[in-house]
Amino acid sequence: MYTIVGLAEPEEAPGTGLEMPALAPRIELEAGTPVLVLEGTVVNKTTRSIALPTLIANLRDDRNEVVESWTFKMDVDRLAGGASASFRTRKERPPERARLVEVARQARTPDSQCKCHHRSHRGDRGERRRKPPPSGLE
Numbered sequence: 001m002y003t004i005v006g007l008a009e010p011e012e013a014p015g016t017g018l019e020m021p022a023l024a025p026r027i028e029l030e031a032g033t034p035v036l037v038l039e040g041t042v043v044n045k046t047t048r049s050i051a052l053p054t055l056i057a058n059l060r061d062d063r064n065e066v067v068e069s070w071t072f073k074m075d076v077d078r079l080a081g082g083a084s085a086s087f088r089t090r091k092e093r094p095p096e097r098a099r100l101v102e103v104a105r106q107a108r109t110p111d112s113q114c115k116c117h118h119r120s121h122r123g124d125r126g127e128r129r130r131k132p133p134p135s136g137l138e
Contacts, residue, residue, distance in 0.1 A: 015053040015105040017046035018079070025101045027094075036094040040087055040103060042074065047081035054106040057089055059098035067095045071106055 023040040038057055044050050052074050059068040072089040079085055087103075 015050065017044060017048075017050055018052070018105070019043045019045050020103060023101065023103055030092075033092055034094065036091045036098075036101075038087075038089050038091075038101060038103060041084050042079065042087065043084040044079040044081055049078050049080050051078050052076060052085070055087065055089075056104055056106045057091070058102040058104070059091075059094055060100040060102065061095075061097045062099050064100070067098055 020040055020042055023038065025036060025038050028035045028037055036059075042052065054071050054073055056069055056071050058066045061067045068091065070089070070091060072087070074085055074087045076085050
């Protein structure tokens with residue numbers, strides 16, 4: 001249909017078809033320093049191979065405001081259809097006011113955005129997995 005009217009087909013958001021069914025946050029002590037460890041799994045729910053996007057971890061406070069965030073990549077670049085892969089990331093000295101942990105696909109960068117301003121281009125990070133952090137953060 002898009003070709004008929006002379007338009008290119010819309011580009012899918014990075015990681016479309018991926019789900020994160022589990023997130024396991026925990027606090028470990030390393031030489032007396034608290035370290036937040038996040039472990040989870042990404043599952044390709046499609047039948048095609050998908051490139052894995054950069055993931056972002058957000059720590060949010062009681063008002064749901066981000067108090068700390070960082071990006072990370074998984075150990076593999078692509079997932080075959082139906083396959084899954086695990087991730088692990090860590091943050092030394094997480095902020096004491098953090099109350100919620102969220103891992104999501106990183107939004108598109110501004111230079112990759114089109115001019116159409118679809119919701120998917122305005123920060124929709126697709127599949128997210130949120131959990132309260134372990135009690136060691138409080």
